[in-house]
Amino acid sequence: MIVLKESISIDKTSEIPVYLQVANALIHHIRHGRLRRGLKLPGSREMAALLKIHRKTMLAALDELMAQGWIEMVPRKGTFVVNDLPEIKPKKLQEQGPAPYPEKTLFQIDEKRVPPFPLRSAIAANALVINDGFPDIRLAPTELFIREMRSLSKQRSSKTLFGYGSPKGPDVLRETLASFLSDTRGLPISAQHVMITRGAQMGIYLAGSLLLQPGDHVIVGDPGYFGATLTFRQLGANINFVPVDDFGIDVDAIAKLTAKKKIKLLYVIPHHHHPTTVTLTPERRVRLLELAARYRFAIIEDDYDYDFHYTSNPVLPMASLDHHGNIIYIGTLSKTLAPTFRLGFVVAPENFINAIANIRKTIDWQGDSLMEAAIAQLYRNGTIGRHIKKVVKLYRERRDHFCRLLQQALGDHVSFKIPDGGMSVWTKFNNANLKRIAAKAAEKGLIIPDPSFYNTNTNFNATRMGFASLNIKEQERAMEILTKSVEALGIRN
Ligand SMILES: Cc1ncc(COP(=O)(O)O)c(C=O)c1O
Incomplete structure (x- = not known):
């Protein structure tokens, strides 16, 4: 020994x-x-x-x-x-040494079938990032979340949370969300109208796959959210772009389109439209409901950003009115807590929920039940409600500071409206070329969002500047770099 x-x-x-x-x-x-x-x-x-x-x-x-x-x-x-060591020694297929792993498939891949999602390029650990409008993940109540996870894992009843469960999510979260959404958003629903998904994106995909056949017509906003458009395109739909103005998607244009051709689905973002951050007015919401009832098309109401209002109150969702079963209401906790939680929800009539639950099974038997049950606890004990109140207050301050700095730093180079809510400022660059500024800023250690993905071929020379995830010091550093980048390029008003 x-x-x-x-x-x-x-x-x-x-x-x-x-x-x-x-x-x-x-x-x-x-x-x-x-x-x-x-x-x-x-x-x-x-x-x-x-x-x-x-x-x-x-x-x-x-x-x-x-x-x-x-x-x-x-x-x-x-x-x-022991004599018989507990090691698995797989049998060789043939007497050949290891081969290098193939670079590519030998069979053909149809590149047209690959949705052109933007690649998130690797970002240096010390780089400063103005993102597209994400929450400050440092503020998420992760300790309390972990405590709930630990406590649920110890409970005997949680055995059900470790096995195969329902593709709709654990009952406890569906019930909790149903009552939270009826209290806060006026949705007259109960658990059977709710399905838990891995984020809003999965909800958009499931709804699209149930509703759309190749060649069906879908309406989306221009500019709009590429995550939804690429999904509908992937499902074979024809995309019809409708302009978005200061009051949300143009309902007159939708009325004209629906009178002309059979529309299967309309995708709208009622609060803080992606990318321009505008909110759809109550009048337009009511008109959309009338159009949907008349022409019998479905509406995906993607209320991804409902919780974040600074200067006005949120408008109740179309799903809170009598919508004859035409509204598929989608939400997410990606902004409320952090994108890592992969937790969204779809609210719709029960037959729709049952159908998409089975579609989900073709790619994913169920969500992460333990995490979902822990989130239900955080709703029940008031943690999520308190968290929303605190961050809304803080993000309002961050929004104001960011807008002041942006004005000071870039002056007439940019025009923007202070957003009523959400987490980003839709910033138009007037004479200065945004791509050149972004490249220069990246050289100096500041990343700003890639403006190429706003659903449209129009070059807006504009981008979403996320303010929520940067504290005051970080915002100041970011603006210094932006100012220096503009100066280095010799851009003048
Ligand atoms: C309008 C809109 N809908 C949906 C999503 C996707 O959210 P999730 O992370 O819940 O999939 C985003 C993400 O930013 C978004 O901007």
Whole structure:
């Protein structure tokens, strides 16, 4: 056992507990034959003394080896290295050495079938990012979330949360959301009208796949949200672009289109339209409902940004009125908490929910039930409600500061309206070329959103500047870089 003494070194500063370090080292020696099969091991007391560790730690290491099947205890004889090591040795397919992994498929891939989503390029860890309008993830109540996860994992009832469940999500969250949405958004619903999804994007995809056949006509805003347009296009739909003005999507233009051709689906963003941040007026909402009832088309109401209002109150969703079952209402916690939670919801009549739940099964049996149940607890104990109140207050301050800085830094180079809500400022660059400024800023360590993906061929020379995720210091640093970038390019008013 001298071998052991010399070759097992223990690092007390490591994140790996000492007993596991010892177990791992012993496994290493068994694998490499230094501790041969069938060898009788010294007693735990002796080994602990040899390695200068506590006997309990040694016993834990031996338990680990026993549990994994490397050693066995023979009553009244002692502890032995097993003869049959617990290692899986797959059989070779043929006697050839390993081949390099192929660069490409030999069969053809139809590139036209690959939706052209923008690639998120790798961003240096120290780069400063003005994003597209995301929350400050540092503020998300992650400790409380983890506490709920831990407590649910300990409860016996949570066994159901570890197995296969419903593709609609755990009942507890569906019930909780139904009552939260009826209290806060006037939706007259209960759990059977709610399905939990992995974010709003999955809801858009599921609704689109149930509704659309190749060649069907869909209306989207121009400019608009590329995530939805690319999805409908992927499903084979014909995309009809309708302008978006300061009051939301142009309903007169929609009325003309619906009178001319059979529209299957209209996709609208009622609050803080992506990208221009405008809110659809109550009058237009009511007219859209009338049109949908008359021409029998479905409306996806993507209320991804309902929670964030600074100077006005939110407008109740179309789904809160009598919509004859035409509205598929979609929401998300990506902005409320953080995108990592992958938690969205679809609200629709029960037959629709049942149908999309089965479509979901073709790609995903269910969501992450434990996480979803923990989120239900955070709603129930008021954590999410309190979080929304706090961040709305903070984001209002950040919005005001950001807009002041933007005006000071770029003056007449830009025009923008201070947004009523949401997390970004739709910033139009007047004479200055945004792409050139973005490239220069990137050289200086500031990333600003790529404006190429606003659903449209028009070059708006504009971008969404997210203010919510940057604190005041970060905003100031970002604006300094922007100012320097404009100066470096010699851009003048
Ligand atoms: C308008 C709109 N809808 C949906 C989404 C997707 O959200 P999720 O992260 O919930 O899939 C986004 C993301 O930014 C969005 O801007």
